[in-house]
Amino acid sequence: MIESYKKPRFIKPPNKLKMKVGVGGIDEKLLEKAQVFIQKTEFDFKPVATQLLKAMSDSLKAVQAADNEGEKKSRVETLANAIMQLKANGGMFRYQLISEIAALALHFLENASPLNPDAVQVIHVHEKTIEIILANNLKGDGGKEGYALVKELENACSRYFNKYKKA
Amino acid sequence: MAYDLTTSKILIIDDMVPMLTLCKSILSIFGFKNIYTANSGAEAMEIVQRVDPDLIVTDWMMEPMDGLEFTKEVRKNPLSPNPYVPIIMMTGFSSRLRVESARDFGITEFLVKPFTSHDLYNRIVQIIERPRQFVDAENFFGPDRRRRHIKEYDGPQRRDDDSSAENAGEQKSVADILKKLRNEAKNLGGS
Numbered sequence: 001m002i003e004s005y006k007k008p009r010f011i012k013p014p015n016k017l018k019m020k021v022g023v024g025g026i027d028e029k030l031l032e033k034a035q036v037f038i039q040k041t042e043f044d045f046k047p048v049a050t051q052l053l054k055a056m057s058d059s060l061k062a063v064q065a066a067d068n069e070g071e072k073k074s075r076v077e078t079l080a081n082a083i084m085q086l087k088a089n090g091g092m093f094r095y096q097l098i099s100e101i102a103a104l105a106l107h108f109l110e111n112a113s114p115l116n117p118d119a120v121q122v123i124h125v126h127e128k129t130i131e132i133i134l135a136n137n138l139k140g141d142g143g144k145e146g147y148a149l150v151k152e153l154e155n156a157c158s159r160y161f162n163k164y165k166k167a
Numbered sequence: 168m169a170y171d172l173t174t175s176k177i178l179i180i181d182d183m184v185p186m187l188t189l190c191k192s193i194l195s196i197f198g199f200k201n202i203y204t205a206n207s208g209a210e211a212m213e214i215v216q217r218v219d220p221d222l223i224v225t226d227w228m229m230e231p232m233d234g235l236e237f238t239k240e241v242r243k244n245p246l247s248p249n250p251y252v253p254i255i256m257m258t259g260f261s262s263r264l265r266v267e268s269a270r271d272f273g274i275t276e277f278l279v280k281p282f283t284s285h286d287l288y289n290r291i292v293q294i295i296e297r298p299r300q301f302v303d304a305e306n307f308f309g310p311d312r313r314r315r316h317i318k319e320y321d322g323p324q325r326r327d328d329d330s331s332a333e334n335a336g337e338q339k340s341v342a343d344i345l346k347k348l349r350n351e352a353k354n355l356g357g358s
Contacts (some may be wrong), residue, residue: 002344008304015298017221017322020175024168026197028290034196034284043185081180081228088259091281097345099281110262111330125355129348136344145345149352156355 020037038092049134052089055082056127063118079123080109086130096141098130100147100150108157122160126153128130170295172198176218180237181226181257190224190257193284197291208232212240219248222294224278224287227269228260234258235272237267242273242308250308251301253294257282257289273309275299 059079066072083106091099105126112119129149133142142149178198181187187204194202203218205211209232211225223241227234234256242250253275260266261279269277276290299310 006303006305009304011251011301011303013298013301015295017175018251018295018298020221021170021172021295022168024170025292026172026309027169030196030198031288033286034193035194037192038189038284041185041189043189045185048183048185084259085228088257088280089183089186092186096281106259107262110264122355125352129352132344132348136341138341138344142341142345145342145349149345149349152349152352153355156352158356 031048039094041093043093045089045095046134046137048093049086049090049095049098049130052082052086053131053134056086060120060123060127062132063115069114074085076109076113080106083109094139095133097138097146097150098133100141100146101126101130101133101153104150104153104157111129112160116164118160118163122156125156129153170198171189172201174205175199175222176201176220177219177222177224178202178214179224180206180229180234181207182206182229185224188224190287193287194224196289208234208237208240209335211237212287215241215246215252216246220252222253222255222291224255224257227256227260235269235274237275238272238274238309253298253310255287255290255294267312270305270312271309273307275310 026085040138056079059075059082062075063072066075083102087099087102087106089099090096090102105123108119108126109115112122115123138146141147177194179187179190179194179202181190184206187206188191188267191202191204201218203214203220205214206229208229211223212232213305214220215223225234225237229237232240238254241247241252241254255276255282256274256280258265258268258269266277276293278286278290301309302311305338
């Protein structure tokens with residue numbers, strides 16, 4: 001029996017935006033002005049980050065406590081969301097180092113499935129590192145030492161992957 | 168000659184108010200005059216029906232209606248005035264798997280957070296200058312997903328500046344804390 005199916009249609013909708021804005025782009029000076037605005041934004045991210053860090057910590061504990069795969073998967077997703085928010089908003093609100101460490105943790109989490117105790121430990125160290133950075137109110141990317149710290153955490157993640165790839 | 172953004176209607180949706188304010192300010196600096204904001208999908212849907220925006224920028228993770236469900240509403244709800252409206256989705260997620268699954272909901276472009284003013288501008292230019300055709304198929308309605316592959320995020324993106332430390336003493340204490348953390352990280356993750 002041949003099943004009926006909807007044949008795909010390709011549609012070229014009118015480009016309303018193009019018709020309104022015309023040609024030419026946006027002046028580079030305005031882009032620079034907008035970037036300076038982002039870099040100087042005064043919003044205090046610390047209280048939000050503290051909440052997100054608590055969510056990260058609670059989720060990590062919940063992942064460890066989960067007694068079946070379905071629950072663990074759901075807890076990992078909650079954990080990923082908290083880390084993602086730290087990454088996304090930290091970088092927008094002048095805590096670039098936190099953002100970079102959260103990005104590493106997220107990348108690790110998304111590639112270290114299933115989470116074994118060593119993987120949990122790696123994420124826990126990222127969490128503790130963010131906690132200390134936040135407690136000391138270290139804004140920006142941390143310069144040379146911040147870079148070295150990120151590299152060291154990257155190395156820790158690599159050591160984990162090397163160890164479990166071999167196993 | 169530059170784009171005339173004064174008559175375009177743009178809608179931004181984010182449940183984090185400071186992010187909403189930041190985006191509104193950036194778009195205002197770009198030259199947009201008609202900027203609408205919403206901090207929930209439901210509120211955004213009401214604005215969509217009322218003002219018929221030319222462009223939508225939405226966050227992904229929102230409650231109770233997230234950015235994907237909102238996109239589905241815009242694309243499929245008969246009350247939506249323009250199911251073809253371009254939608255830029257902001258998210259901190261960047262793995263290919265997540266991006267590709269989200270694209271199935273009808274997202275036009277992705278903007279990975281944190282982003283720069285140039286990143287946002289580049290997405291807007293893509294939409295204006297290289298619009299995607301739409302596909303109306305059995306299980307999908309939305310912008311053609313085949314235009315290009317989005318490069319998978321591959322490690323952290325560093326910024327050039329470090330505006331944190333304001334004097335040498337502060338820099339030293341920051342460096343000490345970070346050095347200590349680095350030494351602790353050295354012993355992590357097995358040999």
